Structures are given as C-alpha cells and as structure tokens.
Amino acid sequence: MKKSPSITCLFLDIGGVLLTNGWDHDSRRRAASRFKLKWDEFENRHKINFDTYEQGKLTLEEYLSRVVFHQKRNFTRTQFRNFMFSQSQSFTEMIDLMIRLKTLYGLKIIVVSNEGRELNAYRIKKFKLNRFVDSFVSSCFVHLRKPDEDIFRLALDMAQTPARQVVYIENTQTFVQVAEGLGIRTILHRDYETTRSQLASFGIPIDERTVDE
Numbered sequence: 001m002k003k004s005p006s007i008t009c010l011f012l013d014i015g016g017v018l019l020t021n022g023w024d025h026d027s028r029r030r031a032a033s034r035f036k037l038k039w040d041e042f043e044n045r046h047k048i049n050f051d052t053y054e055q056g057k058l059t060l061e062e063y064l065s066r067v068v069f070h071q072k073r074n075f076t077r078t079q080f081r082n083f084m085f086s087q088s089q090s091f092t093e094m095i096d097l098m099i100r101l102k103t104l105y106g107l108k109i110i111v112v113s114n115e116g117r118e119l120n121a122y123r124i125k126k127f128k129l130n131r132f133v134d135s136f137v138s139s140c141f142v143h144l145r146k147p148d149e150d151i152f153r154l155a156l157d158m159a160q161t162p163a164r165q166v167v168y169i170e171n172t173q174t175f176v177q178v179a180e181g182l183g184i185r186t187i188l189h190r191d192y193e194t195t196r197s198q199l200a201s202f203g204i205p206i207d208e209r210t211v212d213e
Contacts, residue, residue: 007202009108009161016171017189020089022119027087053116056140060118090127093192099132112155114139147178
C-alpha cells in the first residue's frame, strides 16, 4: 500500500507555471506594435491601472478605457480584447503533471494568482483548469495581491491544511520568499523537469514510465 505523503496540498501560480503570463511586458510590446500604440504612454497608463484591475477594483472595460481607449482608435475594443486573450498559451506538461499528482496522491490543489477577473475567467475556461484545481484564490476575487501575506493566509484557511503540508510552486522569487516566511514549503519553478524532481524530493514523485499507462 502506498504510504501517504506528508504533503497533502499544492498551491500553484498560473502565469509562468501552468500557462504563459496573461498580460506581461512582452504581450504589451506585441500589442503596441500590432495596434500602433505609443509605447511610453501605453506602458505608463498600464502601470498606473493594472494593479487595481488585478485586485478586482476595475473591470477590463474600465482598464481599457483608461489605458487604450482614452482617445479615438482605428480598432475596436473587441479586437483588442481578443488580442489580449490570444496571448495565453498552456504549458501542457505542467498541467498534465498536476493532474497526475492529484490522481495519484489525492492532493488538494489551490491556485494563488495575481490576475484580472476577465483574463482569469477566460484562462480557467479555455484551459479547463477547474478539471484539477479545487479553489482559485485569485487576486481579482479576494481583493488581495501577492506579495501581500494575507493572500497566502487566506489560501491556507481555504485549504484547511497546515503550512508544513503545503508546497507552493511559483516562478517569482519574491513571492516564494513570502510564502516561505509563513512556513510553506516552496519550489521556485524554472522548468518541468526540475520541478518534477523537487516534488519527488518532497515525497510526491511521478514515475515517467507511467505517463502513457
């Protein structure tokens, strides 16, 4: 009989771990080129408004009004929104790994992510993240953003799991350090292979020979 691991719950970031980032610097650069936006103005307006959007205090329409459509454009909001959404791509190996870990060990899986509501909803639905995620502690839902410790405390309360039994997989070092300060074990995600190896060191290995079985 397989021994139960001491780790019973995973906290996951979305952007950079399960999927590409939703609306990062590179995506905005591509948008500025595609829609012929003045980069400095576009980026400055983005920086002023995006944290508020991710905290769920602006809708996407309000964000776009402040950042892009504060003046007349020769493209539509729908065209720009569709471009934003099209930037999201999946890391299939990582998603498959999470599904297999959940199936094999019965782990709780909680997303702890900074994302705006509309982008978050699109990404959850598009990539079927709710197939394996039990709860989404998204900044837009809880009005807290990493690196605020309270978003991790809230995730622990929702998981009803002691911090020592949680592993948090995140690609931003500052957020990893904040979680570690609360007693959560962490993996600074770089790529699939190193994360899989580190999960094995925490007592939740995946045998690659079982992938196609």
